[in-house]
Amino acid sequence: MGYEYFDSDELKLLRESVRNFAKAEIAPLAHDLDEKEQFSIPLTAKMGEMGFFGTVVPTKYGGQGMDYLSYIVVVEELARIDGSQAATIAAHNSLGAAPLYYYGNDDQKKKYLPSLCDGRGLWGFGLTEPEAGSDAQASKTNAVWNESKKKWILNGSKIWITNSASEITKGITVQAVTGRKSDGRPELSCFIVEAGAPGLTARAMKGKMMWRASNTGELYFDNVEVAPENMLGEKGQGFKIMMETLDNGRLSIGAMGLGLAKGALELTVKYANERKTFGQSISKHQVVAFKIAEMAMRIEAAEGLLYKACWLKQTNRPFSKVAAMAKLYCSEVAEYCAREGQQTFGGYGLMKEYPIERHYRDAALLRIGEGTSEIQRLVISRLVGC
Ligand code: COS
Numbered sequence: 001m002g003y004e005y006f007d008s009d010e011l012k013l014l015r016e017s018v019r020n021f022a023k024a025e026i027a028p029l030a031h032d033l034d035e036k037e038q039f040s041i042p043l044t045a046k047m048g049e050m051g052f053f054g055t056v057v058p059t060k061y062g063g064q065g066m067d068y069l070s071y072i073v074v075v076e077e078l079a080r081i082d083g084s085q086a087a088t089i090a091a092h093n094s095l096g097a098a099p100l101y102y103y104g105n106d107d108q109k110k111k112y113l114p115s116l117c118d119g120r121g122l123w124g125f126g127l128t129e130p131e132a133g134s135d136a137q138a139s140k141t142n143a144v145w146n147e148s149k150k151k152w153i154l155n156g157s158k159i160w161i162t163n164s165a166s167e168i169t170k171g172i173t174v175q176a177v178t179g180r181k182s183d184g185r186p187e188l189s190c191f192i193v194e195a196g197a198p199g200l201t202a203r204a205m206k207g208k209m210m211w212r213a214s215n216t217g218e219l220y221f222d223n224v225e226v227a228p229e230n231m232l233g234e235k236g237q238g239f240k241i242m243m244e245t246l247d248n249g250r251l252s253i254g255a256m257g258l259g260l261a262k263g264a265l266e267l268t269v270k271y272a273n274e275r276k277t278f279g280q281s282i283s284k285h286q287v288v289a290f291k292i293a294e295m296a297m298r299i300e301a302a303e304g305l306l307y308k309a310c311w312l313k314q315t316n317r318p319f320s321k322v323a324a325m326a327k328l329y330c331s332e333v334a335e336y337c338a339r340e341g342q343q344t345f346g347g348y349g350l351m352k353e354y355p356i357e358r359h360y361r362d363a364a365l366l367r368i369g370e371g372t373s374e375i376q377r378l379v380i381s382r383l384v385g386c
Helices: 009-036 041-049 068-081 083-103 106-116 238-274 286-314 320-350 355-366 373-383
Strands: 122-126 142-146 151-162 169-180 186-194 200-204 216-226
Touching: 009 041, 009 068, 009 083, 009 355, 041 083, 068 083, 068 238, 068 286, 083 106, 083 122, 083 151, 083 169, 083 186, 083 238, 083 355, 106 122, 106 169, 122 151, 122 216, 122 238, 151 169, 151 186, 169 216, 169 238, 186 216, 186 238, 238 286, 238 320, 238 355, 286 320, 320 355, 320 373
Parallel strands: 122 169, 142 169
Antiparallel strands: 142 151, 151 216, 169 186, 200 216
């Protein structure tokens, strides 16, 4: 099977409609929301009306039933205009709804997924902790079974959890230690914790340099009671659920990088054609033209890598290695294009009024979030035999 479906009529139409929406509805607000560091519930609801939530969830659970590449194109087109809105969509679909769909039983899917498919409800992915980032098995959050209450009791904290502390957050999937394995490693399990559970405190984190209009939360669990039916997957399967979810999530971070790079290129070409120095458009100066050529070439390579990873996933082939490569490479291309674009804009590129400045800041997250560039290199090196 070839890659020809990358350019199907359906995909072109989808791309065009997301692009038009992003230009009409997101672009006019992006600067202000970024400036005020404000998450927008109305804009999130509009993205819901467009069908950007529950993208790969089947229609029987209220989702859109899209294939994976279509979802990736949605994220890419949003990121072309604004990293914050793309982040809300990527985190919700890949890390919020996806584990419930892939690992939930039918009761859990029926109970939670429909409210996560219309832009009126968000779900967070509770993996990272203050002392467990790259070393994701080092979780300290624990869940202890209380026989008299017939409940799990959760204590601990999570940090940098996208979509976890908004007014429309419905819940979080939480990794917690439920025991020790025979070799001494922690036994990790996943729990569905509903927003507003007694003992759960969710605080929106402020002062971010990037994705400022997305919601990022810090969570504290103080004797939070969780019913046994709210364990996600099997006891002890938690780390695998989290790792497999991140394999998928890397594709959407790749899409954020690719979209940002394409957005930066578009802004740069337009500016370079308009701006004149030494009697001609700066795009006619070789130094600028070659910069733009380099950006375009790297974008083409990043797109090939990302779409290949999507194709591997979509056709049920092993995709972890290429997904890690796509996440890593698209992040690097995004940062390169944002920096070279900003350089082309000169002094204007340093001003908040110009979207290239926001792209420059947003690009930084991509080499740190959802597994740093170093972790991607570790994953790739292991998968090629190191
Ligand atoms: N899919 C399924 N299972 C996986 C897996 C994957 N992608 N990666 C690891 N596992 C399994 C292993 O097979 C192993 O299973 P057993 O216990 O049955 O042997 C187990 O998980 C532990 O694997 P490993 O020993 O390789 O884990 P490490 O502690 O060395 O950690 C890395 C592996 C570094 C890859 C992991 O900690 C990681 O991804 N860290 C980054 C976390 C991250 O991205 N955080 C950002 C979150 S923001 S949303």
